[in-house]
Amino acid sequence: MGIQERKEREREQRKQDIADAAQKVFREKGFDRATIDDVAQRAELSKGTVYLYFKSKEELQFAVFQRGSHLLIEMFQKAIDRNRPTQEVLLQMASVFIEFSRKHADYFELFMFFQSSNLSKLNIEKETIEDYFYNKSPFKLVFDIVSRGIEDGTLRNDLSVDLLASTLWSQMLGLLIVLHNKKEIFHIFNVDTEEVLKSHFEIILRGALKN
Amino acid sequence: MGIQERKEREREQRKQDIADAAQKVFREKGFDRATIDDVAQRAELSKGTVYLYFKSKEELQFAVFQRGSHLLIEMFQKAIDRNRPTQEVLLQMASVFIEFSRKHADYFELFMFFQSSNLSKLNIEKETIEDYFYNKSPFKLVFDIVSRGIEDGTLRNDLSVDLLASTLWSQMLGLLIVLHNKKEIFHIFNVDTEEVLKSHFEIILRGALKN
DNA sequence: ACTATTTAATGACTGCCAGTCATTTTATAT
């Protein structure tokens, strides 16, 4: 009796279709201006149906965020050349992240949004959020490379892999958030955001490499 | 004819009163749940009057943010002991910032909100925002101490004061944003946010101090 | 093939609220 399974697949497909529609609408109008009716119309469904698949507008937003996250993972994977020295790979990843924040600013702004909200206060299925962090976060890739870096002696070994990876990732993500769309503001202080990134790497590398 | 001046003062006073009310209401209900009517009622004024003084709910939010920023400046000033070595003063400031993000989480969440929004897209008087960055940002204090640190040889001198100060500030603010309210999430990766802060300083100090 | 039952989809409706604006009240000028 494959009916259960087929229904399961169909349900998943519909969910994807709605997320597709949401993605387009959010990109076109921006999250705040977009309405659930817009999304429903785009997906050729009624508003009520959208709510059968996503419990809130925020959950829909989280679904789009996850797609952005997935894109970042792909970009990382494409960029990582495991034949190159670890330091180079790490810098390459950072560079991909910077590129992501610029070329896919709409996605990156979702990163900013969810970093800045108290996830537990959002009307999103807890399971959905946990599944993301357990299974779908791009951080996992960073962990792999940092792990290799500590093993091959590139990175300092007085901090645990978990800790060093978490720290480097958080610093990078945090910095990108603070710099994003702030060119003009940094110019008030006679600084360009590009330079800040460069000096970040100057400081971090000196601080994180071995010896 | 001091009527002009008196009126000016009264207007400013009323603005403060409304901001006071907003601060209380936002703290009690949270920004999203709070309504302008709540604020008006708290200030014993009508909704329309609130809009005579603030052009949008966001502008009211920005006014409260500025109070938080002012509090942070005061906390910095109280903590800075210019007789102590620069490295110690810098760490002391970082420690105050961490304390601020915890003990005044409602204010800090406004920092997060405005860092994560595109300021130019908010319905806030441009002049208000510029005035803040030019005259009221706590970053200025960081700049002073970093400047001293470069002069007295504590900090590396191959980066300009503006640049090093901007970088250290952005790293710290970004990291606090990423860590805030994320204890549980970091635990998924076997890391505590406290440790991340410690290792941040390990890395930054090694990377930013001279030689 | 027909009927009953379960599952999916619909869209009119509700409640809420940011922001507006014609009207009223209060303060100042003449």
Add this chain to the structure above:
DNA sequence: ATATAAAATGACTGGCAGTCATTAAATAGT
């Protein structure tokens, strides 16, 4: 005392997230 200007009011509008009673479609039972 009256005219004019400035400040305050609150009823009203438009828009939208989320709900739910109703309808339609799919599946199961006989």
